[in-house]
Amino acid sequence: xxxxxxxxxxxxxxxxxxxxxxxxxxxxxxxxxxxxxxxxxxxxxxxxxxxxxxxxxxxxxxxxxxxxxxxxxxxxxxxxxxxxxxxxxxxxxxxxxxxxxxxxxxxxxxxxxxxxxxxxxxx
Amino acid sequence: xxxxxxxxxxxxxxxxxxxxxxxxxxxxxxxxxxxxxxxxxxxxxxxxxxxxxxxxxxxxxxxxxxxxxxxxxxxxxxxxxxxxxxxxxxxxxxxxxxxxxxxxxxxxxxxxxxxxxxxxxxxxxxxxxxxxxxxxxxxxxxxxxxxxxxxxxxxxxxxxxxxxxxxxxxxxxxxxxxxxxxxxxxxxxxxxxxxxxxxxxxxxxxxxxxxxxxxxxxxxxxxxxxxxxxxxx
Numbered sequence: 472x473x474x475x476x477x478x479x480x481x482x483x484x485x486x487x488x489x490x491x492x493x494x495x496x497x498x499x500x501x502x503x504x505x506x507x508x509x510x511x512x513x514x515x516x517x518x519x520x521x522x523x524x525x526x527x528x529x530x531x532x533x534x535x536x537x538x539x540x541x542x543x544x545x546x547x548x549x550x551x552x553x554x555x556x557x558x559x560x561x562x563x564x565x566x567x568x569x570x571x572x573x574x575x576x577x578x579x580x581x582x583x584x585x586x587x588x589x590x591x592x593x594x
Numbered sequence: 595x596x597x598x599x600x601x602x603x604x605x606x607x608x609x610x611x612x613x614x615x616x617x618x619x620x621x622x623x624x625x626x627x628x629x630x631x632x633x634x635x636x637x638x639x640x641x642x643x644x645x646x647x648x649x650x651x652x653x654x655x656x657x658x659x660x661x662x663x664x665x666x667x668x669x670x671x672x673x674x675x676x677x678x679x680x681x682x683x684x685x686x687x688x689x690x691x692x693x694x695x696x697x698x699x700x701x702x703x704x705x706x707x708x709x710x711x712x713x714x715x716x717x718x719x720x721x722x723x724x725x726x727x728x729x730x731x732x733x734x735x736x737x738x739x740x741x742x743x744x745x746x747x748x749x750x751x752x753x754x755x756x757x758x759x760x761x762x763x764x765x766x767x768x769x770x771x772x773x774x775x776x777x778x779x780x781x782x783x784x785x786x787x788x789x790x791x792x793x794x795x796x797x798x799x800x801x802x803x804x805x806x807x808x809x810x811x812x813x814x815x816x817x818x819x820x821x822x823x824x825x826x827x
Binding site: 573576577581 | 657666
């Protein structure tokens, strides 16, 4: 009973954190929704850990808890890969921005140099 | 102008304030009609200011992107300003600008021309894992490009309009991507690649690393980059 209390409260705490982050617009919706969907699955499991025992038996896993652990690790791995992918895309975007910025600065410098030359030949 | 072609010399530079003025000065002295663009790859010293004072156009990146990032910027500049030829030269002074007309000449029948060490001229020598890496890269890339390439990591290369156009939109910023991967990509798309022997000089500033551990790491990374380049689209 104590264990159920600990796991259940942890789940609710996580749910509160996600909702609060979303409410303050600190988390993009696509990630917020992902974690909310995860919690919708995790919270019932934390209250009733034996829920998955039947499915586990079907797959040849000794207990539902082990199955949850396994699925959790796979899921976290996938999330990490996804985040690496997102970071790669972001790096490509910032690279393009940095290039654009350098090109614009070069244009401005060239314009300024040309204008200065014009002024000095006029005067 | 070199042989009637509007030519841009692109020099990617990272903290090269010690040698950049001499390199820019030499290029402008040897090749009076060309424009020089120094791409300052996020230097923390006065590279950009020194290069500008020496008479180069300067594009200064806000932070370090690596040679590949600096070079794509250079090719974008070449494309936007309508140059016929873009030539990459290292900022440390090891490339002799007197070879530039030779490279430009060969662009009549080729799309990408590489100035190569170990190809007869000069006395550049490498040993150990670094040499194995170079042999492996040369063997594989020569097959892919259907031409003899002995110095695949050379940073002395000339590109015509077609290749400038491609490099302006596609140029990897990763380690060795700027040399190895671009060669695979270019060859696979049917562009003609050629190398010309050039003599390399001692660097004016900076020292190359000689640690065997680093050489082994280099070999491993070269192998990884090459394999990735070959299985990529």
